[in-house]
Amino acid sequence: MIKKLLPFLGEYKKATILTPIMVIFEVILELMIPFLMARIVDYGIQGEGGMSYTVRMGLLMILMAIVALIFGALSGKYAAIAGMGFAKNIRSGLFEKIQTYSFANVDKFTTASLVTRLTTDVTNTQNAFMMIIRMAIRAPIMLLGATIMAISINPRLSLIFLISIPVLSLTLYLIGKNAFPRFLDMLEKYDGLNEKVQDFIVNIRVVKAFVREKHEEERFVENAKRVRDAQLSAEKLVILNMPIMQLTIYTSVVAILWFGGNMVISGTFNIGEMSSFIMYIMQVLISLMMISMIFIMIIISRASYSRIIEGLDEEPVLSDEGSDPSLTLNDGQIVFNHVDFSYTDDADNLVLSDINLTIESGETIGIIGGTGSSKTTLVQLIPRLYDVLNGEVRVGGHDVKRYRLKTLRDDVAMVLQNNVLFSGTIKDNLRWGNEDATDEQVIEAAKQAQAHDFIMSFPKGYDTDLGQGGVNVSGGQKQRLTIARALLKQPKVVILDDSTSAVDTATDAAIRTVFKEKLENVTTLIIAQRVTSVSDADKIIVLDDGRINGFDTHENLLVNNAIYKEIYQSQSKGVNTNG
Template sequence: LRLRATWLDLQQRLSVLTRIMEENLGGIRVVRAFAAQDHELSKFEEASKNALELAHQRVGIRVVNTSAMTFSFFAAMGLVLWVGGGKVMSGEITVGTLASFLTFMTILQMPVRQLGLMVNAFARASTCGTRLFELLDLEIAVRDAPDARELKVTDGTLRFENVSFAYPSAPMQEVLHDVSFEARRGETIGIVGPPGSGKSTLAHLIPRFYDATGGKITIDGQDIRKATLQSLRRSVAVVQQDSFLFTTTIENNIAYGDPWAKEGRIERASESAQLHNYVLGLPTGYGTVVGERGVSLSGGQRQRLSIARALMLKPAVMVFDDSTAAIDAATEQRIRSAMRRYAADRVTIIVAHRLSSLMHADKILFIEDGRVVEKGTHDELLALGGRYKALYDLQVRPGDDALSA
């Protein structure tokens, strides 16, 4: 039990050591920018020292266990010699019988020593198995309903009906309150609001990254909670602000949702995302490996690649979660122009802080504290003179004019 507890503690300390190393490698530019190499090195050395001390303790316990078993074996052999020798001298047994006992004892020597190694291996396997099964036994928060069916999309109308949401960690604190709107095929809905107002949460409810705690979301009248996750996520493409890329070629990253796509489709998606010309300028073109998490690309290039990857799905609903934040205004305008033919056949949801990203939308929702406080077109909201107008003045009008208004 002591060895098992030591192994469990060692696994936890090694996980801390691995986390520190992973954070430092992933954030190496931040560490260098703040000249924090010495600080991070001291953190790593402290975690390494703690893990090493416990590893020495584990080895000590293992050596004690093995030594104790070896000592027990030789003590037993000495006892056999003592008792057996006395019986040979008294004539109760022959020398051959005693020799047979000693031979059998010698044969048992290696299995007895292996027993100590088995105890160590069992303790290690037990602790690793416990951690593994804890992970495997975790309940999946979002799963297919028992009667889930394939989502059949014809028109593609997206509807929020009095949708509310609270995270499981804070069930009494709602992030969204009674949000309702409708988006038909070919329409673009813009969502804007201050940080923490629930914009991204709303976007993540559509592909069921979370389930709404109140109300319902439907596509063509079908409750998305009664649709299979696979069919729903084939119909909804999300382009997030934090663009995750795999350590593979640009071509494979773009075609991730459709690995068997032809080269022409990949290039057309790349052209719409304003990435094609950049890729052609690379020595190996679409065969260029982007590196871990796309480290060889800039933030804007990663976002454009994510947009191209989403376009490959041909979804009924496209959700852009502040996905053009790292793209300059001119490139964003070209992307928007190129995507008009895509937007004509599907619902487009644009979450943005920069109003220029959604001023063209058919309808704009201003969300504050999880509620839709203003709704309308760009011109209607400006005429309303409310929160949207104030945000527009801050972003568009010169700084001195906005402050004096």
């Protein structure tokens, strides 16, 4: 599984390779120090070497310790560079992949889950990677080297810790096998907590308006409790590792001191050899503790990188496969030919059924219907935000599947039902429609959307900062800004999904007048709840439960369509039919 993430090393391969090289040199020097210490005691102090030998060996030990420290610092530096760079590339790659997702893919994961994968999961993977290229190299080499040196000093005494290694290995295996699903469950609970936090922060004004802070606090505490319980379930298993490890280590040390001490007393074991043997044993046991820590980190991160890979392996529901790169929209004609659609791709659970429509280029079409009649779903098929289940949607004379997604969506501007603005200035937001637009083009689009006057009422005009999500403007102002942003694309098709519901009737009428006079060659689809917003359209689509109940002019529908007539009469009497 980890192999799938290796390509993200990218330009940090050099640092990744240098890290274990530095670690290897550091370990070799550390393994030599106990050997020199034994020589100092047995040959320099108690033997024939004398003071001069002791001083030389002591200076050599100090030099080796300093050089080992330098190699250790370099390994830490390169590990940090490689680990952080690796994480940066994973985040970039995952974010780039998410950009290719269709609406259906995002619905599958949820926004909160994708945020967790880009943050917490990548951080866990980064920490595990840094540990692997450093400690996972150091610990086995130190373990092997110290074991060989200890055995060479006293093979019989080495049997004590050789017995402890299988015990610890079995313990780690059992802990890892049972801990992984628990950490996976914990991360899923994090998704739920992040979703709750995101939902609260985005809608904090509604919460305060309805004085629901206490309710939201209780819901947050409940989600936090679920995370805590999942974390406790996972952690209470892995924390068993440390007491078992310490029990094994201390038992081994006591046994070595007992038997080794008896050997020294009996004269079969030198004091210097005993000292170096204990140091090697400590290196072995420390290495085992490192391996234990690595193992636990890998258990935690395994759940994270499996979720990252799941995101990277997700295939976008929509793609450019089978499209013609040279194909462009000739005009704004729209044709629905026996279209069926289901969000679940289930023919028994259709949202739209047998839709047949022909909209000529340049026409203005109103779309009206009750809540849940699938008005938004219908228009989302035009820029291919979803694919049809049966039939075909043709724009500009060709099936939408034959266009590259960018080509199609550049020529189909859609103002979504939820007016989304980004942090930054008004000008920055408008240029989302066309990043190369001149100031004159930006101002013209704002005028067409009836936004120029209120923009100029701000002290900084088009350089006014909107704040996160456009918190500094009203709902109606948001709608006009998103319309201006769409117009800057200079599209062949404009779709307004209930995009004037928050503006007054006079402004709504002014926007429609501009559309009719200045966008006469642009096909315009207007979803609205108010009949007055679509009454002067060339034709009006009446949707009822995912089917076309009527498609005609305002005058003809008043005569021939019962649903449209009922909506018109109820609104004329001032009755709110929005539901």
